[in-house]
Amino acid sequence: MRCLFSFLLVSFLLSVNAQCDTQLTITPKFKANPLELNKTYTIGKDTITFTNLKFYISNLQYFKNDSLVYTSVKKAHLIDLSNEQSFQINEKKSFEFDNIKFNIGIDSLTNVSGIFEGDLDPVNGMYWTWQSGYINFKLEGYATHCPSRNNKFNWHIGGYLEPFYAMREIALDCNSNKPNEIVIQLDELFKKIDVSKIYNVMSPNEKAIHIADVLPKIFKVAKE
């Protein structure tokens, strides 16, 4: 009897727990299709393949009618195209929201506060070792018009010190049919950044800031 009771209690708790989660899905796309590694995409005269996409979403906050309803417990979420699980952000609470705010990248305070575990662990390849600081957004691949060796481009966008402070804050209105899905429109990045001119960015500098400025424009709430 006691056994049955505890079983019921546990299953009840589990079901409540499942219902209580709020999920946010991150979908990197190229034009209409979800982005895949090592697949060929065309834009203008360029054929592009991607070998790596990783970026941080940090200080994620949910709002309803302009008031804060929830702040993500995790300080930073590492989104990694090679790890599908990372596309799902699960908040252990049920709530409604009509607006979200977050940072693309890692703030300066975290950048000067030493070592962290989990998504911020330097083993994730998102930390510069020769010069302290997180890489906020990392995109690597090949583009036919890229004049580098093997047409490879490396965009490692980071920097926590002015004038090369590369973190960007973003707010998205979630009044849509699909308020729980954030799309990252990579093709738009290539419309704004000429990969034949800017292809190796691996330190905090003007080129990094140029790309960082475009990043907030490619994050959108899914429409349908």
Next chain:
Amino acid sequence: MKQKSLFIFGIAFVLMSFIFKQGFEWFNPPYYFPKPVYDFKQNSLDSNKIDLGRILFYDPILSKNNTISCASCHSPYNAFAHTDHDLSHGIFDSIVNRNAPALFNLAWQKSFMWDGAINHLDVQALAPISHSSEMGSDISEVIKKLSLSKEYKHLFSEAFKDSTITSSKILKALSQFQLTIVSANAKYDRVKLGKETFTEQEKNGYNLFQINCASCHTEPLFSNYNFENNGLPIDPTLNDLGRYAITQNENDKRKFKVPSLRNLSYTYPYMHDGRFMTLNEVVNHYTNGIEKSKTISTHLEKPILLSANEKVDLIAFLLTLNDKDFVFDKKHQFKKLSVQTKENK
């Protein structure tokens, strides 16, 4: 009820004083040292962690082919600097573009490396571990190698109550050991504490030091740890612009972090590129060799004038900054990896 809470409070008090005492044993700078920059609350000192950090510091397992340890370029007998070579060398006999700085009194440093590239002691070790000319490895590789070692598994579980090896644990242990490398027992310190007195010559040298050098080499750490251009002509084979490489700010061109003058007899050669072998050359640089440029330190705008005798006196004072007890202190020296670390202490 009251008694019980009193009892718990009492136990907590005893425990806290014990913890405090433990930290005190490992990190006990003299009263005239400033407040440390390092936040010990984020990584409180613990003898097991310090021991682990010490073993890691001397273990070439941190390098790609198990040949280079931290101590390869930061030898305890040289106040944790690399002597004899102008530019330090690492894995596969690679030569890097700077002279490895001496390591001590790190708890007071705001940034690390000659150009301040590293902003926190806990992330500092990532740089040499990953540098292709230093240790040529990376932290994931180090974690893998350490995780295969029974001895290390044991030491990590002793230190962190959990045998899983992570970057954070490795780096915090390394920081703990490095934080305990405090140099504060030179003749200068003993004079400061009233235990000894300066000779007339040292006293005169001290006066000259305070007039000419102390604005950058601030007492009692003998550095303000700021970045300054000290008028060294650029070596065209290196073209090292120092801090500028990090900030890309024109005003930072040719600036390097002011090094401490403590232990200077042990840490030759001098300057970021080890261009001067002797203290005489260094002093002569400041009196005769300053190259004026846009970013020259404001403290060097007026020439430093010293007679031959004054130079001798100044150097006599500088030698009182050598901390022999520190350099030969066994508790900072090589410790072998072994499971019975506690018994071997």
